Amino acid sequence: MSESVILKVSEVTKQFNGSQPPAVNKVSFELKKGELLGLLGPSGCGKTTLLRMIAGFEKPNNGTVELAGEFVSGNGFWVAPEKRHTGMVFQDYALFPHLTVADNIAFGLRSKKPRLNRIAIGKRVREILNLVGLGGLEKRYPHELSGGQQQRIALGRALAPQPELILLDEPLSNLDVQVRERLRHEIRTILKTTNTAAIFVTHDQEEAMAIADTIGVMHSGNLEQLDTPENLYVQPESRFVAEFVTQANFVQAKRQRDNIWTTELGELELDIAASCDIGELMFRQEDVILSPDEQSPTIVQEREFLGREYRYCLQTPSGKRVHARTNASMQLPIGTKVKLNIAPQSARIFPAA
Structure with a gap:
């Protein structure tokens, strides 16, 4: 694997029921350092299942997943999610309600190896708070903040351990339109500032085009087209891509x-x-x-x-x-x-x- 390639997915397939078509069917792609990939498609197309296989929450039936040059899944080998050095941002944020903003962000740092001391953790938390625009709110609790601010906490917590890859599962779907439009630009800026590779799942075409460098359009478990937003829009390779994207x-x-x-x-x-x-x-x-x-x-x-x-x-x-x-x-x-x-x-x- 090239040094700049963070993730390599090869012929990955997932079938939950033998009598049904695969949820994900022989999907392959590569992701480079700092690149933002959007997985776009309607409900049930397999995009979240693919994300969960990359994260380690699902085991593929066939195919392999390599992260930073090491196999983490496939050929009878599987690495647990907590050992994959990836960050995850869930649709419902999954914040700890009893912890402050600072403690939520610090959560992943306390188990990081080599272990960080209290001073190093505090310094990193302050850096992340400033990065995601939550400086001065470190002592607040999640329920005291807006949905957009809670999503920034979730992103900050995922970024804090400096993972190789961030995975976002429909991160903006629970927010109203104006907050969504503002936050999608902020998320792109934050990820580009840290040069962190990321994959995010969405069914919103505008959201994918605003955030992603590359978009993979999925349909019935298949990766229909992997291309830049411009090429997807101007040169769709299938009827489905033309209909869904444009x-x-x-x-x-x-x-x-x-x-x-x-x-x-x-x-x-x-x-x-x-x-x-x-x-x-x-x-x-x-x-x-x-x-x-x-x-x-x-x-x-x-x-x-x-x-x-x-x-x-x-x-x-x-x-x-x-x-x-x-x-x-x-x-x-x-x-x-x-x-x-x-x-x-x-x-x-x-x-x-």
């Missing part, structure tokens, strides 16, 4: 000639390379240009005002619903018949299922 629209399409495709939205000229002549046309909501057209069979069914933009729900002749986002300066009344133009280079064709 909330893209899909309509049936048939090539007529060259770059001309026939759809129920009308004939579209698309500058795309496609390996098939019949498939599903994918286009993102923001890549649609709407214009009123009394001859069009597509109508505006719903309209949502989102501040900087409108989100339109459009009904096609077959009853299918597609969505478009436009600048707020353009307002189309419900019931308007509209023509759709799609940015030619933004669309993709996926083979019909």
